[in-house]
Amino acid sequence: MLSLYWLTEAGTRNLTGESTFLFDRQITGLWDAFVEYAGDFSERGGPRHLLHLGTAYKLTPLQQLDIHVGQVYLSRAVDHFIGVGYSFRFQPENDPHEFLFFSI
Numbered sequence: 155m156l157s158l159y160w161l162t163e164a165g166t167r168n169l170t171g172e173s174t175f176l177f178d179r180q181i182t183g184l185w186d187a188f189v190e191y192a193g194d195f196s197e198r199g200g201p202r203h204l205l206h207l208g209t210a211y212k213l214t215p216l217q218q219l220d221i222h223v224g225q226v227y228l229s230r231a232v233d234h235f236i237g238v239g240y241s242f243r244f245q246p247e248n249d250p251h252e253f254l255f256f257s258i
Contacts, residue, residue, distance in 0.1 A: 155174045157172040157173075171196075173193050174190065184211060185210070191203070206222060216243050
């Protein structure tokens with residue numbers, strides 16, 4: 155995906171382009187994994203690159219556990235993150251197209 159943002163920083167506009175690439179693969183019927191790259195390229199300041207890896211396991215058709223890790227490469231520093239999540243949704247039995255989704 156390609157995007158453009160025109161952010162206001164310190165009272166001035168900073169045009170920023172972003173490119174993302176996502177590869178997602180279902181490993182088994184209940185388990186999938188992904189790899190994502192994102193690059194931000196701003197008019198002012200250096201580029202920022204993100205490498206994001208994760209996996210999700212479906213406990214039931216309406217519940218999921220996930221874990222993900224990532225590394226952000228800035229022109230000045232490297233930063234890391236890790237996350238664990240639980241997601242669930244409420245779906246009326248009489249209408250499979252209507253649902254509420256929650257993530258913790």
